Amino acid sequence: MDQHRDDHTHDDQHDHQHDDQHDHQHSPGLADLLDLDAEVFTEQTAAVHRDIERLADAPVRTILDLGAGTGVGTFGLLQHFPDARAVAVDASADMLEHLLGRAGHLGLSGRITTEQADLDQAVPSVDAVDLAWASASLHHLADPDATLAQLATRVRPGGLLAVLEMSAFPRFVPDEAPGGAAEARVHELMAAARAIDLPTMGSDWARRLTRTGWSVEEDRAIVLEPAASVSPVIGRYAAASLTRLRDAMGDRLGADDRAALGALVDGGPTDVRRRDDIHVRGERRLLIARRSREDV
Ligand SMILES: C[S@@+](CC[C@H](N)C(=O)[O-])C[C@H]1O[C@@H](n2cnc3c(N)ncnc32)[C@H](O)[C@@H]1O
Structure with a gap:
């Protein structure tokens, strides 16, 4: 293990927070939400793949997916780069099990290795990584800078790292429409909670x-346009996302807002899956950085 990791200490609060983040017993529906998210962002992700291809200085053969979750990032990359193999890393055994099941269905099992590892301890040792991918995972880490510094020793000189991060969770219901005000309030509560639990989310990546030690070559916003949102999957994505937000906020949500959010996901007349005024409003940040061609 690297020296800077040996020096890394946690206080009790951090350890507690850290355990919560890894305990997917407390994250019902996260796997479904990640899969739906990938469906919603298919076009945008394809554009990211093209950006990577444009910047790559050699064929992409070895991919390292950090915080791979259900594997949607890995699958997309393997489909775009047919000569590549991937190592998918996640702290959650459940996520990796889900990933391997999907990989089998997609015919990608032979090209994926999984590794259950806590990135706060160390980045697994993989030789000559051409492309590292970290989608919505860096903000979960206790010390993302330490991980990024260590990752620079795993990626080959001239290799790339693609980071996708969000600064806020997506919104779905128009402000004036039924449920819009409750959705706005749950987001305010979530933002306050996040400032404590996930302080690096939305930071200057x-x-x-x-x-x-990385050289940033691409840094742009990925905006999901409402026009691109008209699809049945949006309703399912909205329902999964709002259910998780409501459940995550627990008692902090007032009874009225809880009822209003319930009405968005209970199958009734204002359920987001039955409405035609639901659009994803959200933005992500894409950064593509290169490891120096000099040895680090
Ligand atoms: C929001 S999900 C993103 C998953 C996937 N990259 C995607 O874009 O769909 C974050 C993932 O990071 C993983 N994760 C969080 N902290 C981690 C850590 N310290 N080490 C390894 N994985 C971690 C979680 O288990 C989860 O699967």
Whole structure:
């Protein structure tokens, strides 16, 4: 293990938070939500693949997916880069099991290795990584800068790292429409909770990359346009997302807001899966950085 990881200490609160983040018993529906998210963002992800291909200085053969979740990022990359193999890393055994099941259905099992590992302890040792991928995972880490610095020793000189991060969870219901005000309030509560639990979410990732030895070559917003949102999957994505938000907020949500959010997901007349005014409003940040061609 690297020295800077040996020096890394946690306080009790951090350890508690850290355990919660890894305990997917407390994250019902996360796997479904991640799969739906990938369906919603298919076009945008394809554009990211093209950006990577444009920046790659050699064929992409070895991919390292950090915080791979259900594997949607890995699958997309393997489909785009047919000569590549991937190592999918996640702390959650449940996620990796889900990933391997899907890989089998997609005919990708032979090209994927999984590794259950806590990235807060160390980035698994994989030789000559051409492309590292970290989608919605860095903000879960206790010290993302330490992980990014260590990752720079895993990626080959000239290799790439693609980071996708969100600064806020997507919104679905128009402000004036039934349930819109309750959705706005749950997001306010969530933002306050996140400032404590996930303080690096929405931080300056370009700065973090630069100070940990990466050279940022692409840094752009990915906006989900409402026009692109008209699809039945949006309703399912909205329902999964709002259910998780409501459940995550527990007692902090007032009874009225809880009831209003319930009405968005209970199968009744204002359920988001039955409405035609539901659009995803959200933005992600894409950064593609290169490891220096000099040895680090
Ligand atoms: C929001 S999900 C994103 C999953 C996937 N990259 C995607 O975009 O769909 C975050 C993932 O990071 C994993 N994760 C969180 N903290 C981690 C850690 N310290 N080490 C390894 N994986 C971690 C979680 O188990 C979860 O699967």
